[in-house]
Amino acid sequence: MxxxxxxxxxxxxxxxxxxxxxxxxxxxxxxxxxxxxxxxxxxxxxxxxxxxxxxxxxxxxxxxxxxxxxxxxxxxxxxxxxxxxxxxxxxxxxxxxxxxxxxxxxxxxxxxxxxxxxxxxxxxxxxxxxxxxxxxxxxxxxxxxxxxxxxxxxxxxxxxxxxxxxxxxxxxxxxxxxxxxxxxxxxxxxxxxxxxxxxxxxxxxxxxxxxxxxxxxxxxxxxxxxxxxxxxNAKLYIDWLGRNVVDWARSGADEDDLKLCAEITARAGRLGNSENLTSVLFAGLLLRDGNSQIAFTKLLDFSPPLEQRKIVNTVLKLLSDKYLNLKTQDDSSATSDDPVIWAASGALRIVVGNDETRKSSLVSWLTSGSGAGIGESCSIRRAAVAVFADDKEAMAVILEKSLSQFGDQLYMKHSPLLQQDAHTQVLLLSAGYVHRLAPIKLTLLLRSSSYLKAISNRISAPQNRARFLGMVVGEALSGLVHSKETKLDFKMDEMDTDEAEWYKSLIQISDRVGPLDPLRELFTSLKPASKTKPARRSKTSAQQPRKPPNQSEFVIEEIEDDEEGEDPDLVPYAKPDSDAEDSDDDPTLINRNKPKAPVYIRDLLSYFRDMENYDRQKLALTTAPTLVRRKANYGTEVSSHAEELATLLVGLQDKYDLDKFNDLRLQGMVAIVVVQPKKMGQWFAKTFFDGDYSLSQRASVLVTLGLGGREIAGFETSEYVSAAQFASKILPEKVEKHYITPSSSSRLQQSASNLKPLPPNALDNLTQSLSQTFLAPLAAEAADATTGPDALKLSSFTSRLQAQSNTPTRGKNRPRTRAIPNTTASLIASSFFFPLTSRFQAATHSASATARGILFQPYLLTLYLKTLALLLHAAGPSTLALPQMTAEFWDLLLSVRGQCVGDLSVTQAVLFGLVALLDVNETDMRGLCERHGREVVESMEWVNSIFSNTRGGDTGEGGGEENEVKMLAAGVLIRLREAVDKYQALLMGDMIGFT
Incomplete structure (x- = not known):
């Protein structure tokens, strides 16, 4: 039923x-x-x-x-x-x-x-x-x-x-x-x-x-x-896919199964996170026993040629980031008997094998215009060159290609500085191997016209760094072939520096292919330990009942004293405010055991790692900017933990919705950059391009570099500078007034009162201020002029500019860009500016579409260009590397013009970059037109089109972004036209044939 x-x-x-x-x-x-x-x-x-x-x-x-x-x-x-x-x-x-x-x-x-x-x-x-x-x-x-x-x-x-x-x-x-x-x-x-x-x-x-x-x-x-x-999670899925391929290949798979694994690996690499996939294969197969290494080689053999090249490049980056990242370029202790470098060379030898496609891929990485590990340490180049230590023909090819590229004038003019440094190291390393394998080849090469042309082009280059590298290569190679009496010696002070000696010592390095045991040990040490969440303390058990105080025989009696004997300078303490936690209805919820502020960097790190404790997170954020600055010059406490602390700050999340979280986090990162600029400037630049971070976190890295560079140059003063001084270095107030005049004391108090937290748009405010400083004199001149096309074009907004700025007209009274010592300018150029520009060009030429998509995101690209412009302005006109900085920045600005179509924010950033570039080079406009004639003419034509096609209205103050773009375009256009009219003879050769 x-x-x-x-x-x-x-x-x-x-x-x-x-x-x-x-x-x-x-x-x-x-x-x-x-x-x-x-x-x-x-x-x-x-x-x-x-x-x-x-x-x-x-x-x-x-x-x-x-x-x-x-x-x-x-x-x-x-x-x-x-x-x-x-x-x-x-x-x-x-x-x-x-x-x-x-x-x-x-x-x-x-x-x-x-x-x-x-x-x-x-x-x-x-x-x-x-x-x-x-x-x-x-x-x-x-x-x-x-x-x-x-x-x-x-x-x-x-x-x-x-x-x-x-x-x-x-x-x-x-x-x-x-x-x-x-x-x-x-x-x-x-x-x-x-x-x-x-x-x-x-x-x-x-x-x-x-x-x-x-x-x-x-x-x-x-x-x-x-x-x-x-x-x-795409990253976890790719890791799971890689582990399955590793298990499959290690299980004794036949040829058909390995072909299937190779096809899966090739297609999975196109999903994104290809670096993670290669890392899993590298650790699971290459660092295992011999059978696993054979399986890895067969996987490469069965892969398409394009995928093989991608895997070779990814393995090079993996070795550089995870295993050779502790070695720096200027490490004088980097001798030729380094087992880690030998192990890295052994891993590359297994990856390359006897396949001509992978060999040519490695040679291309060493000699191509965008290869050789830009911004990385010399260790990865040593390991890559050592793969061909026994191959005379391949080593000779590397040397000849490196030398031909080294002397190319277009390469010297347009290649990033860090790229030229990397290729110079490859040239010197390969020359040493060729001299040991076939000395006659190096002797004949030094007598060839290509070598003489390369050295002469380098010595006659306008950039100081290009001349320095040319002299280093000339002396190093001549010392291998010629005798002590006849070898080349420029007798320059630059050749007696530690850096020059380090470069010349590269020809003596002789690495070899070694076992992979050091890499296995490093991999074991780099494995993340199993992290267990700390048990939360229950609110009832956290607060233990206080024991009543022991009764004592002594009685404290209060004795009244007359008020006449009191010191008038003694101010009584105010009554303490009521604690907000005391107002809780449940007394067991009151936390009496609050943590104390950290006094050591290691304590600060432990506070940041404790994500489950609100009080520790808040204390760490508020203490970090002051503590880092205070500990900067006392031992190696900051320098040894700087990278770890910066990694925690960059990836820190606002879990508890803290007040001023972004400002405090940013101030902590700025403090790290300021106290360790040479090391951490390069680290933050690398993190911006290579780190696995969100757009907002990458933007905070750019703001850190911009504000840190300006503070190092002396343009900005943080509110934490005075707070970071030890109390022993500050005089008491009663004594200090006898040593400080009233005027200076009032100035100090006024400057201290003007210090305010950084707003979220700190770089935008600096950009607007510098733009007004650049445009106000031009607007004043246009307002005074009664005829001419410039006066007609600028008449719609000259009054607004004059109202916004009281800067006098151009001339002798115009405030000049602040000249700073060459040491500081060189630091900003080498540790902040060049790492950003060089890595950008390397990222645009990379095969990763994800990296290019992130870099060309409009907001991030705008912030990146503004950061470079502010760093260039902070370096100032007294920078020895200013010609090279100008060349790299101008090439970069012209290369991103395509991103300006339909996006006013990117257009404004490019125009501001031209503003900063022209402002810093104002005293050498003749040299600018002589060295960059085509860039001047091309920029003038592009800016003219921007000015003509941008709609700007006479709407008074706050006329919108279009008015700002039109003003910047007009200012740049006037300055470029002045230069063209004044130096027509120099530009005539570059203007012929220009369309």
């Missing part, structure tokens, strides 16, 4: 109903004794039983029957693509998982045990995963039809169940191999080929990550996701 009743409707619970109402109850012991098990022997019977709404015990019996088929105990295998298996998988996914997932999960006793694993094993196949993804896509489509009913929709609950099941299906490091083994059971080769393509497409098409991320977002909004889902 019961079989005649069929349900006519279904009712789903509201979000307010507890989850227990949907959970099928787990049978008790008495109920299990009378349970009904499935005794069928065919897939049709199993399908019929699943469709008849089985109870929990019957479901387990059916699943175990299907599991026995996976073990070969009967003929039916659910993993094979048959009509019966497709129907059973469909019922399991659509009906069983939504109704039984909760009880199956709760009945499990562990990750690898329990009833839920029986269901997972039945669905761990290509048809099972595809069915889950199809069902998840249908659920997402259903949720989009009625977004207002997310909280009560059954699709939300089912989506969360499917996400949890998917994260369990793809968890182990051998899941891909297991799934492929089930596909390989097919006897029909015609059916195996499309299954193979579908298998590769499933795991390398980002389908799993995209659907999981979308479902996780919807479930999180509805508050129904109780367990973490790792499949929505």
């Amino acid at each position: 019961d079989q005649l009743f069929t349900p006519v409707s279904q009712t789903y619970r509201n979000s307010s109903q507890p989850d227990e109402l949907l959970k099928p109850s787990i049978p008790s012991k008495a109920a299990r004794e009378t349970r009904v098990e499935f005794h069928g022997s065919s897939p049709e019977q199993a399908l019929e039983a699943l469709r008849s709404q089985p109870n929990y015990d019957t479901l387990l019996s059916i699943l175990k029957y299907l599991q026995r088929g996976l073990q070969g105990k009967h003929a039916f295998d659910i993993r094979k693509p048959t009509p019966q298996s497709a129907q059973i998988i469909q019922v399991l996914v659509i009906e069983i998982v939504p109704n039984y997932w909760t009880v199956l999960r709760d009945a499990s006793t562990g990750r690898d045990r329990g009833d839920v694993d029986v269901l997972v094993s039945c669905l761990r196949s290509l048809p099972g995963i595809n069915a889950l993804l199809a069902y998840l896509r249908a659920l997402l489509k259903e949720t989009k039809t009625d977004p207002k009913a997310l909280g009560s929709s059954h699709a939300i609950f089912n989506s969360s169940f499917v996400l949890e099941l998917l994260s369990k299906l793809l968890y182990a490091d051998n899941d891909m191999r297991t799934i492929w083994d089930s596909i390989r059971l097919l006897d029909n080769s015609a059916q195996l080929r499309p299954m193979r393509q579908e298998f590769v497409s499933l795991f390398t098409s980002a389908k799993i990550v995209s659907l999981s991320a979308e479902a996780e977002d919807i479930c999180s909004q509805a508050g129904q996701l109780k367990h973490g889902v790792w499949t929505s």
